[in-house]
Amino acid sequence: MTSTDQTPTRRRRSDSTKAAILDAARERFIAEGYEGATIRAIAADAHIDPAMVMRYFGSKEKLFALAASYDLRLPDFTAIPRDELGESIVRHLLGLWESDRTLVALLRTAVSSEEAAAARMREIWAEQVLAGLGRLFGEDTARAEKRAGLVVTQLLGIVLCRYVLRLPPVAALEPEEFVAWMGPTVQRYLTAEEP
Amino acid sequence: MTSTDQTPTRRRRSDSTKAAILDAARERFIAEGYEGATIRAIAADAHIDPAMVMRYFGSKEKLFALAASYDLRLPDFTAIPRDELGESIVRHLLGLWESDRTLVALLRTAVSSEEAAAARMREIWAEQVLAGLGRLFGEDTARAEKRAGLVVTQLLGIVLCRYVLRLPPVAALEPEEFVAWMGPTVQRYLTAEEP
DNA sequence: ACCCCGGGTCAACGGCTGTTGACGTAGGAT
DNA sequence: ATCCTACGTCAACAGCCGTTGACCCGGGGT
Numbered sequence: 001m002t003s004t005d006q007t008p009t010r011r012r013r014s015d016s017t018k019a020a021i022l023d024a025a026r027e028r029f030i031a032e033g034y035e036g037a038t039i040r041a042i043a044a045d046a047h048i049d050p051a052m053v054m055r056y057f058g059s060k061e062k063l064f065a066l067a068a069s070y071d072l073r074l075p076d077f078t079a080i081p082r083d084e085l086g087e088s089i090v091r092h093l094l095g096l097w098e099s100d101r102t103l104v105a106l107l108r109t110a111v112s113s114e115e116a117a118a119a120r121m122r123e124i125w126a127e128q129v130l131a132g133l134g135r136l137f138g139e140d141t142a143r144a145e146k147r148a149g150l151v152v153t154q155l156l157g158i159v160l161c162r163y164v165l166r167l168p169p170v171a172a173l174e175p176e177e178f179v180a181w182m183g184p185t186v187q188r189y190l191t192a193e194e195p
Numbered sequence: 196m197t198s199t200d201q202t203p204t205r206r207r208r209s210d211s212t213k214a215a216i217l218d219a220a221r222e223r224f225i226a227e228g229y230e231g232a233t234i235r236a237i238a239a240d241a242h243i244d245p246a247m248v249m250r251y252f253g254s255k256e257k258l259f260a261l262a263a264s265y266d267l268r269l270p271d272f273t274a275i276p277r278d279e280l281g282e283s284i285v286r287h288l289l290g291l292w293e294s295d296r297t298l299v300a301l302l303r304t305a306v307s308s309e310e311a312a313a314a315r316m317r318e319i320w321a322e323q324v325l326a327g328l329g330r331l332f333g334e335d336t337a338r339a340e341k342r343a344g345l346v347v348t349q350l351l352g353i354v355l356c357r358y359v360l361r362l363p364p365v366a367a368l369e370p371e372e373f374v375a376w377m378g379p380t381v382q383r384y385l386t387a388e389e390p
Numbered sequence: 391a392c393c394c395c396g397g398g399t400c401a402a403c404g405g406c407t408g409t410t411g412a413c414g415t416a417g418g419a420t
Numbered sequence: 421a422t423c424c425t426a427c428g429t430c431a432a433c434a435g436c437c438g439t440t441g442a443c444c445c446g447g448g449g450t
Contacts (some may be wrong), residue, residue, distance in 0.1 A: 017397080033307045035230055039438065049399050054439060111359050112228045112307035121360055149356070149364030150376055156360075157352020161344070164306050165316055165351075169344030180390040181345055185380050195375035208417085208427070234408065244429050249409060 018056050020046040025067040030101045034064055034109035034117060061116065068106045068117070070124060072096070074132040085136075086187025087179050093155060094175045097163065104163045107156070125152055136190070150189040154182055213251050215241040220262040225296045229259055229304035229312060256311065263301045263312070265319060267291070269327040280331075281382025286374045288350060292358065293370060299358045302351070320347055331385070345384040349377055 024045035028037035039060055043050040057063040073096065080088050097103060106124075109117035130148045137144040158178060161170040219240035223232035234255055238245040252258040268291065275283050292298060301319075304312035325343045332339040353373060356365040 036307060038436085040436090048397095050438085051400085051440080052398065055397085060438065108306055111303055111355070112231060118360055122362060125362060145364040146368070149362060149368070152362060153352035153356045153365060153377075154349055154380070155352070156355050157348035157350070160306070160351050160355055161348045165313055167317060167320060167344055167347060169340040170348060173341070173344070181384065182348075184383070185349070188379070189376065212427080233406085235406090243427095245408085246410080246430085247428065250428085255408065 017046070017048060017052065021048070021053055021056065021063075022067055025063055026102060026105065029064060029067055029105035029109065032108075033105075033112050034114050035112060039063075064109070064117070065120075068102060068109070068120065070102050070106055072124065072128045074128055077132055078135050082191065083187070085190055086185065087183035089151070089186055090155075090183045091175075091179045094158070094178050097159060098175060101163065103159060107159060107164060133190070147190050151186050154185050154189070158182065212241070212243060212247065216243070216248055216251065216258075217262055220258055221297060221300065224259060224262055224300035224304065227303075228300075228307050229309045230307060234258075259304070259312070260315075263297060263304070263315065265297050265301060267319065267323045269323055272327055273330050277386065278382070280385055281380065282374050282378035284346070284381055285350075285377045286370070289353070289370045289373050292354060296358065298354060302354060302359060328385070342385050346381050349380050349384070353377065 021042065024042045025037070028042050028045065031037070039050050039053050042063075043053050053060075053063060057066065072093070075088070075092060077085060077089075106117060106121060110121040111118075125148070129152060130145060133148045133151075134141065134144050137147070158170075161167045162173075216237065219237045220232070223237050223240065226232070234245050234248050237258075238248050248255075248258060252261065267288070270283070270287060272280060272284075301312060301316060305316040306313075320343070324347060325340060328343045328346075329336065329339050332342070353365075356362045357368075
């Protein structure tokens, strides 16, 4: 019971190092995916020894789990006029992705068949997207699932083509162009009758 | 000038081995991506020595280039009624992807930041999709590029969610459901006026 | 003053990778 | 029957990787 233990969230000297490692890890995972990003490279970026990464995070997988935690911060859809849902969602997410590329890291890793990352990806879209959209459809969860699935194909298609593959015509679009084009698509997937 | 040289395409004894290697390579690349698929594993699948892979294909990259060569076999769009373009394209590609997962291998590799594969991916969509759609827009290549880009976000989004991430609601859809839902989307991206 | 402990470094391990060159060996042409 | 060529194997290389344990140092508690 020393004085340093008075508060369990006492700032430690190592906190800044930990943060530096996490920052470097995010960048590397984004740029090179899970397998491509090496602990040695991450440690070099953070100007410390690779062994420190292991000391603080235990393993590469645990480091990734912390670096790739992700919150879509979806708004409350029930507060949005029903006929503006599509535009709102596209605008919100595009704004998020333009400044925060964590989702790109997650996608890269999920696609290179790291099963843990693929499962995490499914979690995000199940828990956050489905949970967010669920309210819109009341009891009809089957319908909510299908509609959420349709929406996700368009949204992840954007992430893939714009941020990962960097297809020139897609990378050149202005954010508001996505809103104008994909907003109606998302709107239709959410609110149209079954075809 | 022996009798075996009478024809330059003479079948060699090694042809079946080469084919076995290519088959195994395709499967491994599809299942595990470029970096995840090892030459040793591919060779084991083909029941031969890893050195044979090098002898016949020179390097892992060249093997991948051959295994991942891909032809979308797009139909002639000018022969399709203009208001059925979206449905035709979606139906055609979905039929292709349901039976041939080569594109999935390519996507996996492109996403795990193997620059050669990403470039090949851009080539496919530039040369095949753009070339196919180009005729529809006459001289207006800028417009053709943008429209092709929009279409690709939806189509690759399907590939990603259904075959790579295997999001349950998307994997559960029937092919004709994609046609019914995404057909109009593609149709709009191709033929709608600028928003 | 001493001691102790957390932050940090260093070298090494075992395992995996793509790639190589030397070494057999079977099978068709002569 | 012989010879040559193409098919195939084997062992090893050099270079990465994640991970580990021994070691060093400096600053705060007693």
